[in-house]
Amino acid sequence: xxxxxxxxxxxxxxxxxxxxxxxxxxxxxxxxxxxxxxxxxxxxxxxxxxxxxxxxxxxxxxxxxxxxxxxxxxxxxxxxxxxxxxxxxxxxxxxxxxxxxxxxxxxxxxxxxxxxxxxxxxxxxxxxxxxxxxxxxxxxxxxxxxxxxxxxxxxxxxxxxxxxxxxxxxxxxxxxxxxxxxxxxxxxxxxxxxxxxxxxxxxxxxxxxxxxxxxxxxxxxxxxxxxxxxxxxxxxxxxxxxxxxxxxxxxxxxxxxxxxxxxxxxxxxxxxxxxxxxxxxxxxxxxxxxxxxxxxxxxxxxxxxxxxxxxxxxxxxxxxxxxxxxxxxxxxxxxxxxxxxxxxxxxxxxxxxxxxxxxxxxxxxxxxxxxxxxxxxxxxxxxxxxxxxxxxxxxxxxxxxxxxxx
Amino acid sequence: xxxxxxxxxxxxxxxxxxxxxxxxxxxxxxxxxxxxxxxxxxxxxxxxxxxxxxxxxxxxxxxxxxxxxxxxxxxxxxxxxxxxxxxxxxxxxxxxxxxxxxxxxxxxxxxxxxxxxxxxxxxxxxxxxxxxxxxxxxxxxxxxxxxxxxxxxxxxxxxxxxxxxxxxxxxxxxxxxxxxxxxxxxxxxxxxxxxxxxxxxxxxxxxxxxxxxxxxxxxxxxxxxxxxxxxxxxxxxxxxxxxxxxxxxxxxxxxxxxxxxxxxxxxxxxxxxxxxxxxxxxxxxxxxxxxxxxxxxxxxxxxxxxxxxxxxxxxxxxxxxxxxxxxxxxxxxxxxxxxxxxxxxxxxxxxxxxxxxxxxxxxxxxxxxxxxxxxxxxxxxxxxxxxxxxxxxxxxxxxxxxxxxx
Numbered sequence: 078x079x080x081x082x083x084x085x086x087x088x089x090x091x092x093x094x095x096x097x098x099x100x101x102x103x104x105x106x107x108x109x110x111x112x113x114x115x116x117x118x119x120x121x122x123x124x125x126x127x128x129x130x131x132x133x134x135x136x137x138x139x140x141x142x143x144x145x146x147x148x149x150x151x152x153x154x155x156x157x158x159x160x161x162x163x164x165x166x167x168x169x170x171x172x173x174x175x176x177x178x179x180x181x182x183x184x185x186x187x188x189x190x191x192x193x194x195x196x197x198x199x200x201x202x203x204x205x206x207x208x209x210x211x212x213x214x215x216x217x218x219x220x221x222x223x224x225x226x227x228x229x230x231x232x233x234x235x236x237x238x239x240x241x242x243x244x245x246x247x248x249x250x251x252x253x254x255x256x257x258x259x260x261x262x263x264x265x266x267x268x269x270x271x272x273x274x275x276x277x278x279x280x281x282x283x284x285x286x287x288x289x290x291x292x293x294x295x296x297x298x299x300x301x302x303x304x305x306x307x308x309x310x311x312x313x314x315x316x317x318x319x320x321x322x323x324x325x326x327x328x329x330x331x332x333x334x335x336x337x338x339x340x341x342x343x344x345x346x347x348x349x350x351x352x353x354x355x356x357x358x359x360x361x362x363x364x365x366x367x368x369x370x371x372x373x374x375x376x377x378x379x380x381x382x383x384x385x386x387x388x389x390x391x392x393x394x395x396x397x398x399x400x401x402x403x404x405x406x407x408x409x410x411x412x413x414x415x416x417x418x419x420x421x422x423x424x425x426x427x428x429x430x431x432x433x434x435x436x437x438x439x440x441x442x443x444x445x446x447x448x449x450x451x452x453x454x455x456x457x458x459x460x461x462x463x464x465x466x467x468x469x470x471x472x473x474x475x476x477x478x479x480x481x482x483x
Numbered sequence: 484x485x486x487x488x489x490x491x492x493x494x495x496x497x498x499x500x501x502x503x504x505x506x507x508x509x510x511x512x513x514x515x516x517x518x519x520x521x522x523x524x525x526x527x528x529x530x531x532x533x534x535x536x537x538x539x540x541x542x543x544x545x546x547x548x549x550x551x552x553x554x555x556x557x558x559x560x561x562x563x564x565x566x567x568x569x570x571x572x573x574x575x576x577x578x579x580x581x582x583x584x585x586x587x588x589x590x591x592x593x594x595x596x597x598x599x600x601x602x603x604x605x606x607x608x609x610x611x612x613x614x615x616x617x618x619x620x621x622x623x624x625x626x627x628x629x630x631x632x633x634x635x636x637x638x639x640x641x642x643x644x645x646x647x648x649x650x651x652x653x654x655x656x657x658x659x660x661x662x663x664x665x666x667x668x669x670x671x672x673x674x675x676x677x678x679x680x681x682x683x684x685x686x687x688x689x690x691x692x693x694x695x696x697x698x699x700x701x702x703x704x705x706x707x708x709x710x711x712x713x714x715x716x717x718x719x720x721x722x723x724x725x726x727x728x729x730x731x732x733x734x735x736x737x738x739x740x741x742x743x744x745x746x747x748x749x750x751x752x753x754x755x756x757x758x759x760x761x762x763x764x765x766x767x768x769x770x771x772x773x774x775x776x777x778x779x780x781x782x783x784x785x786x787x788x789x790x791x792x793x794x795x796x797x798x799x800x801x802x803x804x805x806x807x808x809x810x811x812x813x814x815x816x817x818x819x820x821x822x823x824x825x826x827x828x829x830x831x832x833x834x835x836x837x838x839x840x841x842x843x844x845x846x847x848x849x850x851x852x853x854x855x856x857x858x859x860x861x862x863x864x865x866x867x868x869x870x871x872x873x874x875x876x877x878x879x880x881x882x883x884x885x886x887x888x889x
Binding site: 433 | 789793810818
């Protein structure tokens with residue numbers, strides 16, 4: 078498995094583009110991803126029952142046809158809570174995208190992120206789609222432009238490529254994503270687009286993709302908020318010409334590992350770029366009776382405002398961690414819980430056997446001064462474990478969200 | 484129903500005191516409430532499965548005996564997550580309290596709030612209890628001292644008295660409370676102590692008290708956090724000599740209304756004094772099919788970080804409200820939802836029929852510049868409704884909780 082910083086045009090047959098078309102004031106706001114051959118698409122969408130128009134449309138399209146050739150993504154306007162007009166706008170945009178690229182309407186998807194509740198300026202968007210369609214290229218610059226165009230309050234581009242071999246044939250999988258507020262582990266929780274040239278059946282693609290989403294994008298949180306527009310999808314156009322992956326053999330496993338690497342990388346990048354984040358927290362819950370229990374506890378800790386502010390304040394506050402666990406609704410024995418922090422500075426055990434260890438506060442502070450901190454929570458009740466990622470809650474988060482209208 | 488600002492010594496037969504004994508640096512940190520006659524005690528405790536030692540002890544005591552004569556409450560140390568030693572300390576403190584006031588051990592309760600995970604300094608506390616026991620008085624100054632002594636990051640004293648007549652006999656009910664972080668509507672969520680001289684059966688007291696808690700303390704939130712020490716209780720010593728309340732007649736209803744007024748007043752005071760709060764938000768969810776659904780939606784809105792930061796930023800962001808509702812897990816039809824804001828400045832309808840109204844942003848800003856804002860959410864699906872209270876999320880909340888070790 079070879080990892081590079083290439084973008085989504087690295088796999089064979091993909092083109093991309095990203096431009097500023099005028100939805101946002103200055104920054105790039107429209108990206109298009111294109112596959113020369115129709116690609117099998119596997120997708121997950123927000124579980125928020127308030128779904129943005131493009132998601133409603135995408136779900137309808139994918140029910141009819143799972144082979145997709147192009148996706149247009151705009152930032153700056155989410156086209157969410159925009160009623161029937163919003164849906165008509167999504168349909169119209171799709172039509173223009175299909176026309177511009179000589180495709181059928183059910184071969185294209187549109188996706189949006191940004192302000193909720195404002196109608197799209199369809200004139201700007203349709204003109205933009207026509208323009209950007211002409212700029213599609215397989216260059217790495219174009220891939221990066223596209224990754225930039227989907228960003229909102231993100232501060233850096235998130236893209237990665239993994240190269241593997243399937244029965245001796247090289248295969249590439251790439252991904253881009255955007256965060257960075259409204260991030261909650263209840264679903265795909267952001268925008269993420271993966272491209273690959275692997276040759277795989279629809280069933281196996283669904284399996285690899287959806288199982289890996291559960292362990293990555295569904296295990297991160299920035300603020301416990303679930304957006305109306307969360308979308309994560311993968312396109313597989315088969316152009317690598319590898320031996321078809323059609324069952325759960327070693328080739329499947331190799332592909333799944335690559336997808337796993339990409340989605341975890343992107344998920345962690347999203348958290349690292351969480352709005353106002355100064356800390357990157359990795360919470361590992363071990364020794365749970367069920368995986369589900371471990372998940373609930375992990376998310377309860379990562380979503381606790383008091384835990385998050387404690388990390389912002391560099392406070393070794395295991396008490397807030399235990400309290401957040403206790404309020405999660407999951408039964409566990411606090412007397413058996415063991416809590417420790419660790420990173421490159423060292424490791425410190427804070428709590429065990431129902432009471433705090435008499436730990437060295439100065440050493441704890443040294444650990445907490447680092448940007449990355451691993452929190453280990455042992456329940457000593459079973460064998461299941463889970464890892465989740467989150468960040469602290471800073472002044473900057475409040476500032477960004479008091480001033481930015483999502 | 485007459486409302487006064489008197490404290491918990493207003494009803495007949497109650498004394499109180501509050502002093503600085505040295506748990507905290509400067510502020511008062513030990514309060515005692517005393518009833519001349521053993522009073523029936525009705526109590527609710529945190530649903531957090533990590534329960535502080537004094538709560539575990541109080542639950543044990545109240546199982547044996549529901550007639551209580553004294554309660555000692557310390558702030559500055561929660562005696563939570565302190566293992567077996569913490570429980571022994573709670574028992575020892577109880578003993579000293581009982582001895583100091585010539586009571587049996589099962590007639591007294593202890594309660595704690597403050598830092599988690601530190602052993603109590605039992606020498607300071609037991610000396611303190613002996614000292615403060617001697618200062619008990621029925622004066623209003625003593626009542627206020629006691630209300631002050633239970634505060635942590637609260638910025639003002641929360642106390643109130645309601646006077647009613649039961650079959651022509653005057654009866655008083657008083658209450659004090661402390662907030663102001665770790666407030667979440669999943670239970671009693673804070674410390675609240677009510678005293679009354681009403682003559683009532685245990686069954687009727689339980690009924691009136693617990694039903695009113697559900698509509699007040701369980702409907703407020705500051706930060707979605709549920710403490711290990713939440714306790715709310717009422718003492719009824721019968722010294723008003725009114726006709727015994729023993730069934731749900733008009734006298735019961737009058738008493739329940741008075742309790743309702745007190746707990747809602749205290750609950751709202753807690754929110755108004757929420758850590759760093761600059762806005763007081765009242766969310767009314769109307770037209771729900773079930774009360775339970777209305778509650779979940781109400782709390783989802785009040786707990787949303789993005790909704791809270793929007794109010795801090797004076798942003799009429801109905802989109803975040805709708806998104807928080809959509810992520811709550813409750814099914815509803817977004818097309819039927821109507822969202823409006825209102826306060827003394829006026830009223831503004833923001834969203835209906837699946838899309839935003841073209842509302843006057845300047846007028847919305849005027850409404851949002853006020854400290855108190857009512858948010859009305861109509862589902863148009865049924866007849867049930869609920870009201871909940873919360874606050875915004877400010878820089879100050881982050882500051883307080885990054886610096887203060889709970």
